[in-house]
Each structure stands twice: as structure tokens, then as C-alpha cells.
Amino acid sequence: MPPSRRQLSLIPLSLSLLLSPAVLAQEPLQLVATTGMVTDVLNELGGDRVEVKGLMGPGVDPHLYRQTRSDVTAMTRADAVFWNGLNLEVQLADFLERLEKRTPVFAVGEAVPREARMADEEYEGQPDPHIWMDPARWRHAVEAIRDGLIELDPDHEAAFAERTEAYLEELEALDAYAHEVLQSIPGGARVLVTAHDAFGYFGDAYDLEVLGIQGFSTESEAGLARIESMVDLLVERQIGAIFVETSVSDRNIRALIEGADSQGHEVRIGGELYSDAMGPEGSYEGTWLGMFDHNVTTIAGALGGEVPEGGRLGRLGEAKEEQ
CATH class of the missing domain: 3.40.50.1980 (Nitrogenase molybdenum iron protein domain)
Structure with a gap:
């Protein structure tokens, strides 16, 4: 049975360096996501390789959401944080920019090409952040989540890619139904x-x-x-x-x-x-x-x-x- 994170923290550095990445990778990635949409896709693509804490549940407005003390603790202890970006979680932006200096932070909405982003008429220079409202644009965010998972856990690239392909097939079928x-x-x-x-x-x-x-x-x-x-x-x-x-x-x-x-x-x-x-x-x-x-x-x-x-x-x- 592989050592737990707490057990690993007690192992002397010289010994811990001898532990192979394959052994260390047995534990699921501990991830934090902001919106429910990002949380859901992370769980779908990551499967049993991830444990995701979502910050914003049903009925929560991400434009107004402010992090709690427990949120800060969860994000600082996580292996990575995934958020929409594009000025959606505006109250979290400063904290996540600081966190990015020590922890991987993925703004998946930034994967949408600039030419595909609609302008925010109220805030000059800012895009409309609601990219999940169009499957064709949301696809870019899904692929960015996949790429983030592969970066964090390259040993399971094939599994992430397979789950992503299956998910995108459902996305395309839903888009066809919508049309x-x-x-x-x-x-x-x-x-x-x-x-x-x-x-x-x-x-x-x-x-x-x-x-x-x-x-x-x-x-x-x-x-x-x-x-x-x-x-x-x-x-x-x-x-x-x-x-x-x-x-x-x-x-x-x-x-x-x-x-x-x-x-x-x-x-x-x-x-x-x-x-x-x-x-x-x-x-x-x-x-x-x-x-x-x-x-x-x-x-x-x-x-x-x-x-x-x-x-x-x-x-x-x-x-x-x-x-």
C-alpha cells in the first residue's frame, strides 16, 4: 500500500527522493475548482484519479463570491486550482494570482480563442466570461482541463484523454440537439x-x-x-x-x-x-x-x-x- 501524504511528510528528504513517481502518483490528485461547471468537468475527466472540492454550489453567484477561511486553506493545500477566469470570479482573482506563484492554477476559460470571445459592454477590454453557454466554446475549456490534468499526472495521460474523448462526444450530441x-x-x-x-x-x-x-x-x-x-x-x-x-x-x-x-x-x-x-x-x-x-x-x-x-x-x- 503506498504511503499517505502525511506519512510522506514524515519521511526524511533523502529517503523520499528515492520513492518513484509511480508510487507517489497512486493517491488521487487533490484539486479545488471554483464554479460548479468546472468542478463537474474535472470529476468527469479525472475519474478516480481526482478528488475535487468545489467552492460554489447550486444557486451561488460567482460574480459576487468571496473566499472563506476554509476556502483559502483548501486552495493553499491543493495540488492545483482550476477556475473559469475571464473576470468571472472577480473577487478571487487577486488571491489566485498570488497563489499561482506556489501552486499550479489553471484559468480554463482563457483557452477560448480571443476571436471567439464576446466583449463585455460594461467593462472595456473585458470579455463576456459565460463561455459554458456555448458547447463549441466550452469545448476549449474542457480540453484545457484535460491538459491540466495531464500536466499534473502524466502517467495517466491515456486515461484522461479517453475520458475526454467520451465527454466531448456527449457535448457534441447535446449541441446537435440544441440546434x-x-x-x-x-x-x-x-x-x-x-x-x-x-x-x-x-x-x-x-x-x-x-x-x-x-x-x-x-x-x-x-x-x-x-x-x-x-x-x-x-x-x-x-x-x-x-x-x-x-x-x-x-x-x-x-x-x-x-x-x-x-x-x-x-x-x-x-x-x-x-x-x-x-x-x-x-x-x-x-x-x-x-x-x-x-x-x-x-x-x-x-x-x-x-x-x-x-x-x-x-x-x-x-x-x-x-x-
């Missing part, structure tokens, strides 16, 4: 109104007009003028469905509904979408594949498209019913 069902939305209804601008890449990928009440970051507040202009737009264009998000307050969405109602136009909530966080832990929606399937199916169905019951695989809601 099919979202294309079935009637032309006049192809408008996606959400609490904040997390769906820009989604709209770009599937030819939907996306209107967010807030900007890319939930730190920005939607002013009264913005709410009023959005209400006028809903009424003028007869938009009948808008969407709430699990990680963002529905206060502004409710204001839109009330404002439209005061002008004699009925707007309903088309459903709840996963934007900056995934679904409940242990559920299908608690995976990136599941959250994306949920969003695609919910949006297409609410806007008049044709969708199968239960989504692409018939799995939507299955774990929620068991709980």
Missing part, C-alpha cells in the same frame, strides 16, 4: 429575456436575440430607466415569456411582469434557467450536460418550439422527483 429544438422556435418568438446577460454566447450559437436586464456581471444594478425601457419593449414586441435564473434575484423579472401588466400586456415566467450555477448536487441538472439540456429544453418549449418530454435523454427532473 434542432431551438430552430423549431417560430421566427417572431426568438427573443430570450433573462435577469442578466449570461446568455450572450447561447444566443450567438443558436440565433436567438438575448436581452438581459442587468449586464454580464450581477454586480451591476438595473436602473429604473432600464426597467421601463424593457417593459416598453415587451409590450411593443408582444413578448409573452421571460426567464428567471437560479443564481440571480427575480426582483427585476417581477418588476417587468408588473410593468407590462400595467400596460395591459400579460407576460409569464417561461421557466427557471441555470446561468452561473448548476442544479442540485446529485441530480442530472447538477452536471454541465444536464444544466445545458435543461436550459435548451426549457427555452425552446416556452418560446413555442417542439421539445421531447424530459429533454434530450428523457432525464430532466428525474432526481428531483426522488428527493
Whole structure:
């Protein structure tokens, strides 16, 4: 049985140098990930070679998240830290930049080519960080996670590569499903109104007009003028469905509904979408594949498209019913 990390720390340096990398590599990598999406992909690609602590669970907004004392301890003790980057986890950025001097830190969102990044209209020079909303762009992050795992544990490169290939096949199948069902939305209804601008890449990928009440970051507040202009737009264009998000307050969405109602136009909530966080832990929606399937199916169905019951695989809601 290989020695534990604690046992290794008690072995004299001269003796520990004689231990082969193969022996040391028997323990799983101890990793920390920021968002649920990054955590999920790390677990999928790493398999039993990784133990991943995710910092941000269901309903947690990464734009506003601040590390706790236990988070700092976990990150400083980890073999590596994986984060989205691209100005998403803005409150963690300074700490991770300092940590990178002593611990491997992988900003997987940086793998998306610059020409494929959308600009953040509020913060000049900054990209929209919500790359997981488009499978074609998210693929780059998945491959960056694979490469990070191989760098940390090269002895298991073949296993990481095999698991990544299988995962990307599922990603491509989900992307094909999304194109099919979202294309079935009637032309006049192809408008996606959400609490904040997390769906820009989604709209770009599937030819939907996306209107967010807030900007890319939930730190920005939607002013009264913005709410009023959005209400006028809903009424003028007869938009009948808008969407709430699990990680963002529905206060502004409710204001839109009330404002439209005061002008004699009925707007309903088309459903709840996963934007900056995934679904409940242990559920299908608690995976990136599941959250994306949920969003695609919910949006297409609410806007008049044709969708199968239960989504692409018939799995939507299955774990929620068991709980």
C-alpha cells in the first residue's frame, strides 16, 4: 500500500527522493475548482484519479463570491486550482494570482480563442466570461482541463484523454440537439429575456436575440430607466415569456411582469434557467450536460418550439422527483 501524504511528510528528504513517481502518483490528485461547471468537468475527466472540492454550489453567484477561511486553506493545500477566469470570479482573482506563484492554477476559460470571445459592454477590454453557454466554446475549456490534468499526472495521460474523448462526444450530441429544438422556435418568438446577460454566447450559437436586464456581471444594478425601457419593449414586441435564473434575484423579472401588466400586456415566467450555477448536487441538472439540456429544453418549449418530454435523454427532473 503506498504511503499517505502525511506519512510522506514524515519521511526524511533523502529517503523520499528515492520513492518513484509511480508510487507517489497512486493517491488521487487533490484539486479545488471554483464554479460548479468546472468542478463537474474535472470529476468527469479525472475519474478516480481526482478528488475535487468545489467552492460554489447550486444557486451561488460567482460574480459576487468571496473566499472563506476554509476556502483559502483548501486552495493553499491543493495540488492545483482550476477556475473559469475571464473576470468571472472577480473577487478571487487577486488571491489566485498570488497563489499561482506556489501552486499550479489553471484559468480554463482563457483557452477560448480571443476571436471567439464576446466583449463585455460594461467593462472595456473585458470579455463576456459565460463561455459554458456555448458547447463549441466550452469545448476549449474542457480540453484545457484535460491538459491540466495531464500536466499534473502524466502517467495517466491515456486515461484522461479517453475520458475526454467520451465527454466531448456527449457535448457534441447535446449541441446537435440544441440546434434542432431551438430552430423549431417560430421566427417572431426568438427573443430570450433573462435577469442578466449570461446568455450572450447561447444566443450567438443558436440565433436567438438575448436581452438581459442587468449586464454580464450581477454586480451591476438595473436602473429604473432600464426597467421601463424593457417593459416598453415587451409590450411593443408582444413578448409573452421571460426567464428567471437560479443564481440571480427575480426582483427585476417581477418588476417587468408588473410593468407590462400595467400596460395591459400579460407576460409569464417561461421557466427557471441555470446561468452561473448548476442544479442540485446529485441530480442530472447538477452536471454541465444536464444544466445545458435543461436550459435548451426549457427555452425552446416556452418560446413555442417542439421539445421531447424530459429533454434530450428523457432525464430532466428525474432526481428531483426522488428527493
